[in-house]
Amino acid sequence: MIVALVDNGSLAPAAHANLRAAAGLLSSRVGRPVAAVSMKHSNRIPASDLDGVPAATLAPWVRAQLALGEREFLFVPFFVSPQGAIGSALRAEMEALSAAEGGFSFGFSPGLADGGVLVPIVASRVREALAGMRADPKSAIILVDHGGPSPVSAALRDSVASQVRLELGPSVGPLAAASLESPEGPEFAYNRPLFEEQLKAPGFDRGDVIVAPLFLSPGRHAGPAGDLARIAAAAEARSPGLKVHFTGLLGNHPLAVEALARGLAAALPGKAGATR
Numbered sequence: 221m222i223v224a225l226v227d228n229g230s231l232a233p234a235a236h237a238n239l240r241a242a243a244g245l246l247s248s249r250v251g252r253p254v255a256a257v258s259m260k261h262s263n264r265i266p267a268s269d270l271d272g273v274p275a276a277t278l279a280p281w282v283r284a285q286l287a288l289g290e291r292e293f294l295f296v297p298f299f300v301s302p303q304g305a306i307g308s309a310l311r312a313e314m315e316a317l318s319a320a321e322g323g324f325s326f327g328f329s330p331g332l333a334d335g336g337v338l339v340p341i342v343a344s345r346v347r348e349a350l351a352g353m354r355a356d357p358k359s360a361i362i363l364v365d366h367g368g369p370s371p372v373s374a375a376l377r378d379s380v381a382s383q384v385r386l387e388l389g390p391s392v393g394p395l396a397a398a399s400l401e402s403p404e405g406p407e408f409a410y411n412r413p414l415f416e417e418q419l420k421a422p423g424f425d426r427g428d429v430i431v432a433p434l435f436l437s438p439g440r441h442a443g444p445a446g447d448l449a450r451i452a453a454a455a456e457a458r459s460p461g462l463k464v465h466f467t468g469l470l471g472n473h474p475l476a477v478e479a480l481a482r483g484l485a486a487a488l489p490g491k492a493g494a495t496r
Contacts, residue, residue, distance in 0.1 A: 221292040221293070221294050221488070221489055222253075222255070222285055222290050222292065222293055222294070223250075223252065223253065223254045223255065223293075223294045223295075223296065223484065223488075224243075224254065224255040224256070224257040224278075224281070224293065224294075224295055224296065225239060225242060225243040225246060225254050225255070225256055225257070225295075225296045225298050225480075226257050226258070226259060226278065226295050226296065226297060226298060226310065227239050227258050227259070227298040227299060227436065227437065228258065228259050228260070228261075228299055228306050229258030229259050229260040229261035229262045229277065230258070230261055230262060230437065230439035230440060231261055231262070231264055231265060231439075231440065232265075232437075232438060232439040232440060232443070233265050233269040233270055234437070234438045234439070234443065235262070235437040235438055235439040236256070236258060236262045236265060236270060236275045237270065238436070238437040238438065238471055238472060239256045239258065239262075239298060239437065239471075240256040240270075241472065242256075242298060242471060242472070242476070242477060242480070243255065243256035245477045245481075246296065246477060246480055246481055246484060249477065249478075249481035249484075249485075250481055250484050250485050250488070252488075254296065254484075255276065255281070256275075256276070257276045257277065257278050257281050258275060258276070258277050258278065259277065259278045259306070259309070259310060259313070260277055260278070261277070262275035262276075262277055263275050263276070263277040263280070278310075278313065279313065279317055282314075282317060282321075282324075283317075283321065286321055286324060290324075291324045291325065292324070292325045292326070293314075293324065293325070293326040293327075294326070294327050294328070294329060294484075294487060294488070295310070295314075295326060295327070295328050295329070296328075296329045296331075296480055296483070296484050297310070297328060297329075297331040297332075298436060298471065298480075299331070299436065300331075300332060300333065300338070300365065300373070300376070300434050300435075300436065300470070301331070301333050301370075301372060301373045301376050307328075307331075308370070311328075314326050327487065328487075329480070329483040329484045329486070329487035330479075330482075330483030330486070330487070331480070331483070332470070332476060332479055332480065333376055334483065335479030335480070335482065335483055336479070337475045337476060337478070337479040338376075338380050338434075338470070339380055339383040339384055339387055340387070340475060341470050341473045341475050341476060342363065342380060342384045342432050342434075342467075342470070343384050343387040343388055344473065344475070345432055345467035345468050345469075345470070345473070346361060346384070346388060346392070346430055346432055346467055347388075348467065348468060349430050349432075349465050349466070349467040349468075350392070350430065353465045356393075356427060356428040357391060357392065358391075358392060358393040359392060359393050359427070359428040359429060359430045359465070360393045360394050360395070360396070360423055360424045360427070360428075360429045360430070361384075361388075361392060361393065361394070361395040361396070361429070361430045361431075361432060362395075362396050362397075362398055362415065362418050362419070362424065362429060362430070362431050362432070363377065363380065363381040363384060363395065363396070363397045363398070363432045363434060364397075364398045364399065364400060364415045364418075364431060364432070364433055364434065364448065365377040365397075365398075365399055365400070365433075365434040365435075366399065366400050366401065366434075366435070366441060367399025367400050367401045367402045367411040367414070368399075368401075368402075368403070368411070369403055369408065371410050374399070374410040374411060375410075377397050377399070377434060378397050380397075380434070381395060381396070381397035384432075392430075393423070394423050394424070396413070396418050396421070396424065398412075398413050398414060398415045398417070398418040399411040399412070399413075399414055399415065400414070400415050400441055400447060400448060400451075401414065401447075402414060415431075415448065415451055416451050416454075416455070419451070419452070419455040419459075419462070419464070420455070425455070425459050425462060426459055426461040426462050427461065427462065427463070428463050428465060429462065429463070429464050429465070430465050430466075430467060431448065431452065431464055431465065431466050431467065432467045433448055433466065433467070433469060433470075434470065435469050435470065435471075436469060436470050436471030436476070437469060437471050438469065442469055443469070448466070449466070452464035452466070
């Protein structure tokens, strides 16, 4: 059985570098190789931006392993919700590839949502931001995810937000959940409010606001040059009394690797836990 840590993929070198770092830590924890593989996009990153080693994307990587005689794969999901749109796409792609390539077996180890660490990670990141950025302890907080076609992901975001509110208690200000973007149509109302909208809402449009992105790696959306930072800068320009502070991301928090390592160890051959 061959093991891969899989993310959605990005054109940002920092995103794939973070995936590789997490795969290396997982490998050390479980005592066997863990490949870093993106579903798409990352193979377009120049190898020179990745220490000379090109990024692998999923379908070509699987085909290469099949050519070497591998027929069993265990995927570790490096995204917030394996039951959301990305997780569903990953399963569908592997089922189609298996049918096209004469069949191979694959499974998934538990992800971060299954490991019960999202709430403590987010709460830890907010506390770090409050301490390190000298923000007002009563700062408003926005927990923001990507948003998309899956209500499962939105429900997870809302659940995490509610539990983080309880975890932080009365020591902080109001907390809201928002999405970066949403497909058009009333059927996707679960993504609202959007991040841009929430930064205009009373209580979130002035003073210190802590933004906790439900993103694992920096890239086009998260990180200092991402869409979230761009939207925050526009909001600050519009409201001079507003100061937006971003927490660290989720994927390089120690609890994230610990949870993925536990799930992977349980899903390896001879253990219960892997799911098709």
